[in-house]
Amino acid sequence: MPTICARLLALLFCCTSGLAAAQSYENLYSKYRGSLYQVRLIEKASNSKAGLGSGFQISPDGLIATNYHVVAGTVNDPEKYRLEYLSTDGTLGALTLLDIDVVNDLALLRMDKPGAKHLGLAQKTPQKGETIFALGNPLDLGMTLIPGTYNGIAGGSFYDRIHFSGSINPGMSGGPAINSGGQVVGINVATAGNQLSFLVPVEKLARLAKHYGREGNELDLHTVTRQQLLKNQQDIIDRILGAKWQLLPLGDAMVVGEIVPPIHCWGNTQEDDESTIKRIDKGCTGKDVIFLSEDFNTGRVEYEFFWLQADDLNPARFYADYEQQMSSFAPGNDAGEEDVTNFNCRQLFTSQPRGENGDSDADPIIARTSYCVRRYKQFPDLFDVFYLSLSVDQKDRALVSHFTLSGFTQESAAAFSEKFTSEIQWH
Numbered sequence: 200m201p202t203i204c205a206r207l208l209a210l211l212f213c214c215t216s217g218l219a220a221a222q223s224y225e226n227l228y229s230k231y232r233g234s235l236y237q238v239r240l241i242e243k244a245s246n247s248k249a250g251l252g253s254g255f256q257i258s259p260d261g262l263i264a265t266n267y268h269v270v271a272g273t274v275n276d277p278e279k280y281r282l283e284y285l286s287t288d289g290t291l292g293a294l295t296l297l298d299i300d301v302v303n304d305l306a307l308l309r310m311d312k313p314g315a316k317h318l319g320l321a322q323k324t325p326q327k328g329e330t331i332f333a334l335g336n337p338l339d340l341g342m343t344l345i346p347g348t349y350n351g352i353a354g355g356s357f358y359d360r361i362h363f364s365g366s367i368n369p370g371m372s373g374g375p376a377i378n379s380g381g382q383v384v385g386i387n388v389a390t391a392g393n394q395l396s397f398l399v400p401v402e403k404l405a406r407l408a409k410h411y412g413r414e415g416n417e418l419d420l421h422t423v424t425r426q427q428l429l430k431n432q433q434d435i436i437d438r439i440l441g442a443k444w445q446l447l448p449l450g451d452a453m454v455v456g457e458i459v460p461p462i463h464c465w466g467n468t469q470e471d472d473e474s475t476i477k478r479i480d481k482g483c484t485g486k487d488v489i490f491l492s493e494d495f496n497t498g499r500v501e502y503e504f505f506w507l508q509a510d511d512l513n514p515a516r517f518y519a520d521y522e523q524q525m526s527s528f529a530p531g532n533d534a535g536e537e538d539v540t541n542f543n544c545r546q547l548f549t550s551q552p553r554g555e556n557g558d559s560d561a562d563p564i565i566a567r568t569s570y571c572v573r574r575y576k577q578f579p580d581l582f583d584v585f586y587l588s589l590s591v592d593q594k595d596r597a598l599v600s601h602f603t604l605s606g607f608t609q610e611s612a613a614a615f616s617e618k619f620t621s622e623i624q625w626h
Contacts, residue, residue, distance in 0.1 A: 223379075227332060228344040231381050233316035237285040237336050238265045238294065238308075238373060240272045249280060253335035253342075253374030253387065254308070257320065257408065261313030263294060264404055265373030266388055267304045268490045270296055274420055275492050284310060287342050298411040301424050301489055302358060302431045302498075303403040304388050306373075307411055318375055320401050320408075321382035325349040331378055333363065333387050333396070335371025343371075349384070353397060356487050357435055357461045357498070361385045361398035424491075425578045428606055431489070431498060432581070436611040439500070444622055449481055450506030452590075452598045453624040461485050462500060479506040488532060489606070495538040497581075497606030501531040502619065505599040530585050532605035537576070539583060544571035564625050566590040570616070575606070584612040592625065 240250035252269030256262065263284065273280040273296060282294035293311040300306075325331055326349070333345040347365020363376065367390040376385040376398050385398030411418075438459055445456040457464050464483040484501035491497060550563035571585040584604045591597045600623060604612050 224332070224344055224346060227377070227379070227381065228334070228342075231316070231318060231334070231377065232287045232342060233314060234318045235287055235334055235336075235342050235374065236263060236314075237339075237342075238263070238269050239283045239285060240270065241281050241283055243279060243281055251336070251339060251370060252372040253370065254284065255334070255373075255375045255383070256310070256314050256317040257383070257404075258317055259313060261310035262297075262317075262408065263308040263310055264375075264386065264408075265306050265308065266386065266399075267299050267301050267306045269373045270299075270306045270308070271490065271492055274299065274424075282308065286314060296420070298407060298418055299420055299423060300403060300407045300427065301491065302427050303399050303407075304490060305386065305399060305404055305407050307407055318377065319382050320405050321378060321380075321384045325378055325384050327351050329378070331363070331376050331384055333365055333367055333371065333374060333376045333398070335367070335374025335387055337368035337370045339370050345371075347394070347396070352400070355460055355463060357438075357485055358487050358489075359400055359403070360388065360487075361400055363396045363398050364394050365396055366390070366394060367396040421577065425581075428489070428497065428578060428581060429608070432607045432611055435498070435500065436607065436615060440614060440618060444618070446622060446624070447481075449504050450479055450508060450598070451592075451596060451626045452504075452506060453622075453626070454481060454504045454598075454600070455483070455502060455619065455622055457483060461487075475510055477508045477510075480504070484531065492538075494533055494535045496533050497575075497583075499532045499603060499605040502600070502602035504601075507597040507599070509595045530583055530605065531603040532583065534573075534583065534605075539573045539575055542571040542573045542583075542585060544569050546570075564590050564592050572609070572612070578606075580608055581606050582609060582612065583607075584616070586616060586619070588620070590623075590625070598623075598625070 234256045236254045238252045238254040239248050242249040250272060252265055254263045254265035257264050270282055273282055284292050284294050294308045296308050298307045329349045330346055331349045333347060336342050345365045347363050350362035350364060353360045353362040367387045371387045374387045375383045378384050383401050385401055386404060388397055388399050390396040442459050444458055446453040447456040462483050462485050464481060467480045469478040482503045485499060488496040489498035546569050549566045566588050568588040572582045575581040584607060586602045588600045602619060604615060
């Protein structure tokens with residue numbers, strides 16, 4: 200049993216450590232608060248806030264870093280919106296948007312009057328388990344420092360994000376995450392709640408700042424966005440087509456599984472006593488998308504399969520059920536009529552042999568396929584592609600296959616479609 204003295208010493212050590220940590224946090228905030236700003240999206244007609252986030256100064260001449268989604272309104276509608284900053288001491292000023300990285304959700308701006316302090320960008324990656332500190336203006340309540348844990352790059356995404364165990368709340372988007380030396384290691388970008396948050400690695404910001412410095416001229420942000428989206432979709436399609444596709448059984452068919460780590464598959468079986476139709480679901484999707492505006496995102500890859508099987512069911516009833524399945528699908532990304540054209544669809548009926556090598560003695564599988572595309576109005580060489588196929592056999596078995604590609608070229612979509620359709624097999 201520990202002595203009373205030992206217990207008191209342990210308690211004293213604990214309290215002293217907690218006090219030291221509190222003082223350390225206070226010193227960090229006090230030392231670096233002068234580099235922090237609220238970034239405001241102002242609606243010109245009302246001269247009122249339409250959105251806000253956080254930002255931080257990264258150079259003596261007044262460069263400000265934040266998230267793209269914080270300033271997207273002025274990119275999409277510069278006649279309606281302008282940008283301004285509010286410092287921690289209450290100073291207001293104008294911001295000019297210089298450059299963007301829509302894939303990594305970053306923006307670079309310039310202040311009309313540079314602040315006295317700025318943050319340096321870290322050259323060294325934190326160790327897993329190291330305490331880092333997210334700063335920002337949560338819920339417009341004032342600048343706040345949130346300690347948390349660096350957990351490395353989160354797995355399962357097409358886009359690099361740091362897994363941060365700490366609470367990032369609305370309004371903190373675009374703020375810095377710093378190490379104990381006050382150097383930026385990441386940029387606040389998103390949260391999943393329950394102390395699960397995500398940061399953009401500082402290397403992405405360093406690359407954006409270098410790119411702007413190298414260009415040195417005013418950029419056409421529409422052209423920049425188009426180039427970044429084109430490169431991103433090509434990177435994704437090259438990664439997918441270069442992977443080995445694993446086929447897994449679903450009912451009496453073989454369908455595509457998780458092609459690459461960023462695509463996650465989930466399954467479910469629906470069967471109850473009141474229905475004579477058994478349905479097995481398999482859905483696979485990349486969890487992240489690229490934000491372009493509040494109602495428009497892109498960069499999604501998803502595919503789904505539904506196996507339907509009926510026992511002792513009238514063929515007409517079975518037909519009605521799978522027709523209902525066919526009508527319930529929709530594109531996996533958000534887009535409005537101001538962003539995309541209407542879908543243009545082509546339908547056809549095909550037959551395919553059974554199994555990997557076919558079987559000349561068995562009846563072929565009949566498939567009804569719809570291939571639909573809609574064009575991006577601002578980026579006419581990019582499309583959303585929606586594919587839906589219904590294969591039916593013996594009037595009591597059916598396989599519904601679907602995929603959505605958002606923001607891909609016709610060439611990339613055609614290459615994916617050819618590979619996807621050639622992999623699906625019936626036993």
